[in-house]
Amino acid sequence: MSSTFDDPRWAxxxxxxxxxxxxxxxxxxxxxxxxHTQNQNNPWLSLNLGATSYVSSVRxxxxxxxxxxxxxxxxxxxxxxxxxxxxxxxxxxxxxxxADTLVAPATVGPFTVSCGLSGSYVTLFLPGNSRLLMxxxxxxxxxxxxxxxxxxxxxxxxxxxxxxxxxxxxxLQELSVVGSSMSSTFDDPRWAxxxxxxxxxxxxxxxxxxxxxxxxHTNRQSNPWLSLNLGATSYVASVRxxxxxxxxxxxxxxxxxxxxxxxxxxxxxxxxxxxxxxxGSTLVAPATVGPFTVSCGLSGSYVTLFLPGNSRLLMxxxxxxxxxx
Ligand SMILES: [Ca+2]
Ligand SMILES: [Ca+2]
Numbered sequence: 001m002s003s004t005f006d007d008p009r010w011a012x013x014x015x016x017x018x019x020x021x022x023x024x025x026x027x028x029x030x031x032x033x034x035x036h037t038q039n040q041n042n043p044w045l046s047l048n049l050g051a052t053s054y055v056s057s058v059r060x061x062x063x064x065x066x067x068x069x070x071x072x073x074x075x076x077x078x079x080x081x082x083x084x085x086x087x088x089x090x091x092x093x094x095x096x097x098x099a100d101t102l103v104a105p106a107t108v109g110p111f112t113v114s115c116g117l118s119g120s121y122v123t124l125f126l127p128g129n130s131r132l133l134m135x136x137x138x139x140x141x142x143x144x145x146x147x148x149x150x151x152x153x154x155x156x157x158x159x160x161x162x163x164x165x166x167x168x169x170x171x172l173q174e175l176s177v178v179g180s181s182m183s184s185t186f187d188d189p190r191w192a193x194x195x196x197x198x199x200x201x202x203x204x205x206x207x208x209x210x211x212x213x214x215x216x217h218t219n220r221q222s223n224p225w226l227s228l229n230l231g232a233t234s235y236v237a238s239v240r241x242x243x244x245x246x247x248x249x250x251x252x253x254x255x256x257x258x259x260x261x262x263x264x265x266x267x268x269x270x271x272x273x274x275x276x277x278x279x280g281s282t283l284v285a286p287a288t289v290g291p292f293t294v295s296c297g298l299s300g301s302y303v304t305l306f307l308p309g310n311s312r313l314l315m316x317x318x319x320x321x322x323x324x325x
Contacts, residue, residue: 054142062107
């Protein structure tokens, strides 16, 4: 406070500021819980809030045993220091309800002053000469800030994880063939000089007619087949069949292409070991050299051309596989 009432007649009582924030008011002389300055110019009472706080309002409980008229014109300030707020630097103290002249009637109140300011001190100030500041209690309402900043926000969660990336698509290419087999190899002794084995159907030569004789040829049989060994499980995008180029193109007729884990008649392999390309279609080659391209989209290490039915002859110039190794 700016001063403390020191009349020796009342020396037994505490009139310091502590009496105005002891939680006791309205008791009259039975309690003597009021703070009291000397008669002076511009008396003040400052409460230390301990930390910068938001002050929403202040409530003044007037002296309850007598003298209520002494409050009269008063001001409430929020400041960064105790003391006469009009003597603090401009930024150090702000007045609650600065546009209003507050005048307390001669009652105990309480008188509530709206504020809305932040600071670490609240000061009751009685402007003017020959004033007495004496009230029962000064109560401050507001919010004490947390001492430490709140926890830093975590980053927003990332989007749900994407599926592991699939292997980068490889450009489709003509797949190499490491070997071949057929259900049988044409063995007419008249043509013994020629190679009719499966190798003739993956030698890179086709369309040459009798000048080249580069075709594979089974005996006449049921369900003949030609299997190419890709050497490793590979993605088979499509298969291209070049028909025999010197004659006999009508022999291809109804045909199937399979991708499998082994060579041989695919209909005799276990179900999971062979899958047919275009399983919903019956493929029938016209009596031309083609080529005939069959879309596939299956993976396996063998590609098999299969001619279903009895008394069939498999003879074509070349079987070319396109895909990814
Ligand atoms: Ca009190
Ligand atoms: Ca050939």
